[in-house]
Amino acid sequence: MTTRKILDIDFSRIDTDRMRLNVGPQHPSTHGVLRLEVELDGEVVTNVIPHIGYLHRCFEKIAENMNYQQVIPYVDRMDYISSMNNELPYVIAVEKLLGLKVPEKVEYIRVIMAELNRIANHQIAIATFGLDAGAFTPFLYLFRDREYILWIFEKATGGRLLFNYFWVGGLANDVYPTFKEDVLNIVKQVRKTNKDIEELLIYNKIFIDRTANIGVLPADVAINYGCSGPMLRGSGVPFDLRKAEPYSIYDRFDFEIPVGKGEVGTVGDCWDRNIVRMREIEQSCRIIEQAIAQMPDTGDVQSAIPKKVRPPKGEVYFRCENPKGELGFYIISDGKDKPYRVKGRAPSFVNLSVLPEISRGYLFADLIVILGSIDIVLGEIDR
Amino acid sequence: MGLLDRLDNPYETGGIILGTLEDILNWGRSKSDWYLHFGLACCAIEFMSMNASHFDFMRFGIIPRATPRQADFIMITGTVTLKMAERIKVLWEQMAEPKYCISVGSCANSGGPYWQYGYHVLKGVDRIIPVHVYVPGCPPRPEAMEEGMMKLQSLIDRQAIFRKREKLAENENLIKSNKM
Amino acid sequence: MNTTEIFELLREKFKDAIIDLVDNPPSDSFINVVPEKLFDICLELRDNPEFDFDYLMCLSGVDFPTNLQVVYHLYSLNKKHKIVLKVTVPKENPKVPSVERIWRSADWHEREAYDLFGIIFEGHHNLIRILLPYDWEGYPLRKDYKEPETYHGMRVPY
């Protein structure tokens, strides 16, 4: 046995009431490699300092060294859960710089793919949110459904997760013959599982207790922090870029903007943010059904693809409604075939910055739930 | 490598009893692998679907553990950045022996699409920790990850515990040349 | 309100602080302003009910051969109009007033611009590196950046 050291401690200098806890980068519920420095008073969170950058993959530097088309795979890898939605603002931004108009069929396929991917994304978001609250089984039910959506992507594009499907001016290839039936079947299946999840998770008493009145984000704070997507809508602001400034062909569809109403708690709590995602799945189903009905059967999806993408000098900021919020690309062209500067305005990056504001004063267990309700993807935050 | 193989050459391989014991110990380690619950990037999403019902990683007897102390192998699923690299090294050192590492995806193998201009990306996780199995792909399909897992299991099955050092080296050479 | 109207109104109030309006479609039109007056202009843009720019969409740094630029994309959720502001600063000692106190979303955006371009935002409460490690050297998104050979003993190039 070692001899016991006599410690000479000046007790007045010891700060005894706060504990600093390091959550992450390896922690089961930081959704990747986020690191949170949490200051705890007992179990109550007094301060949170997010440390990001553990997945900084130098997207913007690489984009400056690549052709306009070559950037698309890297755009995929920003928000790897909803790659189709990432590609959409980028290709539209470049098309805008070029002054291109894409064929009708391309627009419809883009919308269908983007909405399918939105469903897949929200399914992961709800699943991992349930996992953060301790419910493991709904996670697997949602992942089972997501798998069916991935099968469609795989058949159409060849990739399961990262597609490189939307090209500047068109698509990589046309969809396969039974695409429409497959998509309609998926929509049916998604609706069926949504019902199960509502019973199993959303309206579960324990789940409501865990998430209602937790992490309340008032609308003015949300706007000032630049929150977007379900974060903003969960706070009761009916702002959706698909309605506010319809891009692509979103003005042709009839759908609603679900907002948080504080059904079981306060407006803008975690439950509201989650239910917004839940209802957006339904709205996406509606859009998909309408798009399938209107989609022209014939048409060359590659007819408008330019041989060489060399936009004139200029700059454009284009934003789309990503499942996580407003994804914008700010592209500066200096007339060469490589972009001079590409800045991605990632929704998760901005949404995460509000975390310290909404998690102070809640318990440590709530912090995990609040983080889950923001629905972050580190690839997009760190880029 | 059942009992019969050992009967041919009982003394060099440690005898029937030791050989069988070795088989049992290896069997335990290869059939019960707990992985460290740890995701980095895109591949982690495919890894999540692998845990889900369609691919069901648990068929191999694999259970997620949140703490490195109880994990048997670590799956590096995604891009390792320089900021993260030191943490991965710490995690690896925290794991209890015997431990294994599977590097999943191009990024973890070699830097993947970020190899050229990625000033903040570590070009291959094998620069900091030893890797037992590489799974290529960007991201690899879940089937590929399962194949990687089976490769790891067969590697564990052939590990030598009691045999002499020369045998061990020979064995490793064989594994390297992929003949086993 | 379109950019021209906003430009006229701002010109009336801030005179020379508003340099010019650049408008050549299909590019977005933008307004160049001087860095010294940026904070006041932004405050006016947010608080004047005619403008009501309550939402900072994006804040990006750009490295041009001779100088650095900070680009502000503003949006109004109520009025549904948008505007682009640009400030140009020299490469040596690039100082821009922070708008973090006007839009909190600028907090992380400004830290990122500092991290990758080395633009110093005066008045920011916590201007430290955000994406790269705290002991990283250099500003990677500058065009003349050379990636380091090693970092903490790990080789960086392939």
Next chain:
Amino acid sequence: METFNVFDVLLGNNFLSALISVVLPLVFLVIYALIAILGELKISAWIQERLGPMRTGPYGILQPLAEVIKLIQKEDIVPAGANKLLFNLAPYIIFAGSFAGFAVIPFTAAFVPAEINIGLFYVFAVGAFAVIGIVMGGWASNNKYSLLGAMRSASQMISYEIPGALVILSAAVLANTLDMQKITSLQEGGFWNWFLFGGPGGFSKIWILPFTLLLSLIYMIASLAETNRTPFDIPEGESELVAGYHTEYSGMKFAMFFFAEYSNMFIVAAILSIVFLGGWTSPFGSFMSGYWWGIFWFVSKAMFIVFIQIWLRWTLPRVRVDQLMYLGWKILLPFALVCFVIISLYRIIY
């Protein structure tokens, strides 16, 4: 049915019979733990539309065995900053605490390892041992997650011991004894004599029937909390506190925690089945009753409750720590008290 210890009768009341009485439950515990671990894996898989372990023996039935073999081989790490003595001692204290509970569990009318007349009290007393082990392990690990987990666990287990104890007290009042064998014997003669349905007695037990049902429910909830199972698995809640108090443990020491958890599950299930479901008695009167049938009935009742615990774990989300305390102190405790008072009144009147 007459109750006795079969080994005392066969071998006389000597050291050998005592040794056998200790070893048999240990063997049973190991076999049970292996089955329960497999059950946990397989039941969770069935709930989640998966297969579960499939490649270790036919249908993966050897999976727990493989895990034990692996855990034996794992390196045993003691973290640098840990208090070595306490760190090493903690898992064994926890395991000893939960295993000591087996001493008074009557497996059948003919076998109880140690027949003492305060059996119920004893089980509760040694059950509290686990708290000491958990706090020791959590504190000695020198890890903040472990410490948080241990503190949560201690507060949770102590709070839930009170409603649990009140339930047992009510049952003791009703049975007029603390001896497990006597309690079981009282419930002989069919399932309507179980304490779940008011215990033996005439038509008058209709008055306390709702309260005994309520009591068993309270005990079920309290036992979930005491064994740290979902929805009360806050101490090791994976999404918050990496693995709770055993974050720093590896290899066999972790296996000890693992075993202790499953053994605790069985202890609470056994108490519930003895006190409320008639232990080894047959639910159909004299049909299928006997010493051998006793083992069957007791084990299957206890295993059914273990199954319910596993089932709940994979279905429900986790509650928060303050909600857990609220449930324990403000809901379960008053209800248990009311039931206790009413049952006492009933005992006085009839």
